[in-house]
Every structure is written in structure tokens, then in C-alpha cells.
Amino acid sequence: MAEEVSSALPDKSSSLAKDYHEPPPAPFIGVAELKKWAKIDDPCSGVRLLGIAWAFGGMVFVLVYCTAGISVQYLGAICGVALVKDMYKSNYELYGGGVNLISPGYSKGIAWSAEIIGTFVLVYTVLSATDSKRNARDSHVPVLAPLPIGFAVFLVHLATIPITGTEINPARSLGTAVIYNKHMAWKDLVSPHPILSLVQ
Numbered sequence: 001m002a003e004e005v006s007s008a009l010p011d012k013s014s015s016l017a018k019d020y021h022e023p024p025p026a027p028f029i030g031v032a033e034l035k036k037w038a039k040i041d042d043p044c045s046g047v048r049l050l051g052i053a054w055a056f057g058g059m060v061f062v063l064v065y066c067t068a069g070i071s072v073q074y075l076g077a078i079c080g081v082a083l084v085k086d087m088y089k090s091n092y093e094l095y096g097g098g099v100n101l102i103s104p105g106y107s108k109g110i111a112w113s114a115e116i117i118g119t120f121v122l123v124y125t126v127l128s129a130t131d132s133k134r135n136a137r138d139s140h141v142p143v144l145a146p147l148p149i150g151f152a153v154f155l156v157h158l159a160t161i162p163i164t165g166t167e168i169n170p171a172r173s174l175g176t177a178v179i180y181n182k183h184m185a186w187k188d189l190v191s192p193h194p195i196l197s198l199v200q
Contacts, residue, residue: 077175085179097180100167114163118156122168125152 085092092098102111129145153168160166167173 073171074174077171078178079175081175081179092180098176099180100165100173100176102164103162106163111164114160115167118160118166119168121156122149122152125149 081098085097102108125148129148156168157166160168
């Protein structure tokens with residue numbers, strides 16, 4: 001009796017397979033679609049309007065994608081220093097606006113070398129602590145990644161504050177230079193170049 005009932009019931013897997021058929025994969029935008037957007041029918045007549053629009057649109061996209069975070073960080077540093085100058089005018093002037101200067105007894109070459117080494121130590125630590133390609137047995141707990149980064153910042157500050165005041169963040173250094181010392185702010189823009197950074 002059980003065999004008769006089970007044979008009378010429809011098979012669920014066969015009914016599901018007949019109800020829906022997966023459509024073939026299609027590209028988001030195909031070549032045929034792009035040809036429909038062209039204003040000119042002749043494909044050999046030149047770049048024309050569509051090519052120019054794609055070139056400029058792609059260029060602006062790449063430019064904004066690559067530089068948006070950097071430019072906003074510089075703008076934020078400049079606005080932050082301007083706000084501090086407005087709120088704490090007397091202390092701001094007393095402490096030199098937080099501008100990084102080479103301490104007496106150190107040459108420009110030593111200061112530049114200290115900043116290069118300090119920045120290298122910080123960047124290397126950040127990249128090694130947050131590397132996603134490390135094996136599970138070699139990697140640390142992701143929650144502990146800020147620990148070596150913070151320790152690297154601590155050590156770099158400990159070593160370079162007596163020399164330059166620690167200028168390992170170019171955005172912060174440029175922000176203070178632009179607001180406090182406007183005529184010398186260009187030095188921070190060229191400091192990655194070894195020859196130009198030694199010129200005053």
C-alpha cells in the first residue's frame with residue numbers, strides 16, 4: 001500500500017526542474033549595446049562624440065578614484081589647523097602653530113633621513129600587520145593589528161621628535177605649514193624629492 005501511495009505522489013525534484021529554467025549568462029553591457037549608443041553609423045569614420053565622451057569620463061573617474069582620499073586628507077588637515085588657530089590663538093602662536101622644524105644641532109640631511117626611516121618603519125608595519133595574504137598559522141588575530149601599528153608610531157615619535165618633531169604624516173605637516181607659515185609651505189610639497197627637500 002505504501003508503494004502505491006508513493007508512486008502516486010509527484011516527484012518534487014522533477015517538478016522544480018520544469019518550473020524554472022536558468023537564463024543564459026549575458027554581459028552587463030555588450031558590444032552590440034555600445035554600438036547602439038554611437039551617433040555615427042560608420043565605424044571607421046573616427047572617434048567622434050562617443051569616443052571623446054568615454055575618454056574624458058574614464059579619465060575623470062580614474063583621477064577622482066585615485067586622488068579623492070588624498071586630497072580630502074590634506075583639506076581636512078588645513079581646516080583642522082585653521083580651526084585650532086581660531087579657537088586657541090594665544091597657545092597657537094606660543095607653540096609655533098605646531099609646525100615641524102629641524103632642531104638645533106641637526107643638519108637637513110639628518111632630519112630628512114630620520115623622516116624617511118620613520119615613515120618606512122610605519123608604512124612597513126601597517127602593510128605587514130594588515131596583509132590579507134598571510135597564512136592563518138602565520139597571521140595574528142586581526143583585532144590585534146592596531147597594536148604593532150600603535151607601537152611603531154610610538155617608536156618613530158620617540159626617535160624623531162627630538163630631531164624634527166615627527167613629520168611622518170605629510171597631510172598634518174602641510175596643514176600646519178599652510179596656515180602658520182604660508183611662504184614656506186612649498187617645502188612640504190617637494191619633500192619626497194631628495195634634492196629639492198634640502199633646498200630652503
